[in-house]
Amino acid sequence: MRKFKLTVLLMLVLSSLSAQEKPNIVYIICDDLGYGDVQFLNPEKGKILTPKIDAFAKESMSFTDAHSASAVCTPSRYAILTGRYAWRSRLQEGVLRGGDEFEPLIDENRETVPAMLRKEGYTTAAIGKWHLGFSFLDDDGEPYNLYEGKKLVDAPVGANVPNGPVSRGFDSYVGFHHSASMSTVIKDDKVIDHMLPVKMLQFLTDNATNYIAKASKSETPFFMYLALNSPHSPVVPSDAWKGKSGMGDYVDFVMETDDAVGRVLKALEENGIADNTIVFFTSDNGCSYPVAKGKKLEKEFGHYPSADFRGSKSDIWEGGHRIPFVVRWPGKIESNSINDKLICQTNLMATCAEVIGLKVAKDKGVDSYSILPMLKNKKAKTDYNLVVHHSINGKFSIRNKKWKLELTPGSGGWTDPRDPKARKQNLPEIQLYNMKKDKEETTNVYKKHPKLVKKMTAKLEKIVKNGRSTSGELQQNDVMVDIFKTDK
Numbered sequence: 001m002r003k004f005k006l007t008v009l010l011m012l013v014l015s016s017l018s019a020q021e022k023p024n025i026v027y028i029i030c031d032d033l034g035y036g037d038v039q040f041l042n043p044e045k046g047k048i049l050t051p052k053i054d055a056f057a058k059e060s061m062s063f064t065d066a067h068s069a070s071a072v073c074t075p076s077r078y079a080i081l082t083g084r085y086a087w088r089s090r091l092q093e094g095v096l097r098g099g100d101e102f103e104p105l106i107d108e109n110r111e112t113v114p115a116m117l118r119k120e121g122y123t124t125a126a127i128g129k130w131h132l133g134f135s136f137l138d139d140d141g142e143p144y145n146l147y148e149g150k151k152l153v154d155a156p157v158g159a160n161v162p163n164g165p166v167s168r169g170f171d172s173y174v175g176f177h178h179s180a181s182m183s184t185v186i187k188d189d190k191v192i193d194h195m196l197p198v199k200m201l202q203f204l205t206d207n208a209t210n211y212i213a214k215a216s217k218s219e220t221p222f223f224m225y226l227a228l229n230s231p232h233s234p235v236v237p238s239d240a241w242k243g244k245s246g247m248g249d250y251v252d253f254v255m256e257t258d259d260a261v262g263r264v265l266k267a268l269e270e271n272g273i274a275d276n277t278i279v280f281f282t283s284d285n286g287c288s289y290p291v292a293k294g295k296k297l298e299k300e301f302g303h304y305p306s307a308d309f310r311g312s313k314s315d316i317w318e319g320g321h322r323i324p325f326v327v328r329w330p331g332k333i334e335s336n337s338i339n340d341k342l343i344c345q346t347n348l349m350a351t352c353a354e355v356i357g358l359k360v361a362k363d364k365g366v367d368s369y370s371i372l373p374m375l376k377n378k379k380a381k382t383d384y385n386l387v388v389h390h391s392i393n394g395k396f397s398i399r400n401k402k403w404k405l406e407l408t409p410g411s412g413g414w415t416d417p418r419d420p421k422a423r424k425q426n427l428p429e430i431q432l433y434n435m436k437k438d439k440e441e442t443t444n445v446y447k448k449h450p451k452l453v454k455k456m457t458a459k460l461e462k463i464v465k466n467g468r469s470t471s472g473e474l475q476q477n478d479v480m481v482d483i484f485k486t487d488k
Helices: 002-021 051-058 073-082 098-102 113-119 197-215 249-270 294-301 345-355 372-376 419-424 450-466
Strands: 024-031 061-063 123-129 172-176 184-187 190-194 222-231 277-283 325-328 337-339 387-390 396-399 403-406 431-434
Touching: 024 073, 024 249, 024 345, 051 249, 051 277, 051 325, 073 113, 073 345, 113 123, 113 222, 113 345, 123 197, 172 197, 197 222, 197 249, 222 249, 249 277, 249 294, 277 345, 345 372, 396 450, 403 450
Parallel strands: 024 222, 024 277, 061 337, 123 172, 123 222
Antiparallel strands: 061 325, 172 184, 184 190, 277 325, 387 396, 396 403, 403 431
């Protein structure tokens, strides 16, 4: 009997050690933070002070050629959580809006990062913006009509949210759906409060630091998905930050965002778990120039939110989707290191899987390659060398380290020339840029390389047709996918 008790005790100890060896995983995802809005990434043309993020980068590996899976919000978040490009889903352009925003984009049977980690013993928490669709129902299961004309109104306190984050792999959730309904605060599967948007950033940061403090007392590893509301519109720096920069509300809001990131990182340190926590810091897409008043920032203050890159949020050009991407894992990732390899946020799923010694199932994470070898050795060789880009208008681009092919005559988004104007200017339907020589995308060389254009187009068509960009069994897209969209 004593031998049996000792065996059981030993098994419990080993199980506990195994759990402790698994690192906590934290995603910090800003909303519309441009590559050039972070000081250390844009030292010459960046005028916004981001001391907390800069200090974090000195402890981390920073990627200079990292990309969101889309130039806008909903599809990039879908890809982050599923390891699958969102253009494989019903969402072929834009973001969820209108009645579509009440229908979940992530199918209930599709595995997500939190669902994968929860099966491996993690507790999982989502804090912040969702924008992946969920319903607001009354106690009889009937949906609320939340539109007064075109205006979206708040769901009432007590409304049920049956198909939100806690139905997609998260144990807990607190946050809001998207910017137009930010004042509706949801906890788990209920609306619990209404709040002024100016309070949201601090509310989310408080919830994140409190979660860390509580989770640090447990032997169970955790995954925290923190999706900040800033610096997306409404641009609402709190009283403590308003006017601090002297460069306008947007810059104040970026500075407050930097401070919020610092508070989360400080909570990891103060609770003694920073050394066993891998932190991914990034943005969901590039800066929104209209919201940031980008032209004014450039002209009056010499601040370039997209750094040297062309375009901004919404565009197929680099400014739309080249984003900050910084990863810290003390003792495992070289501090103060720069990695120039081409990566995409779809890779987060397979990376988290490899971190805990897990292989992603063949029909899951179909566009997700692990970047763990790159994190452990910035010179590591990899056969991963292609990323597919997607603009707000559903325009496609395929990129390898040297070449970028764009199947659109203009920006594919909001930046001039938009596609209709580009056609009036008789610009070609194809753009090809040598990204080693021309990262600003100024010289279209498609006429000089017809074989390359044909080869890259065929590669993109194959990635779409196969239902995956990784190796493995062919998968099905949810709908037919048109990569040309010449009518847009």
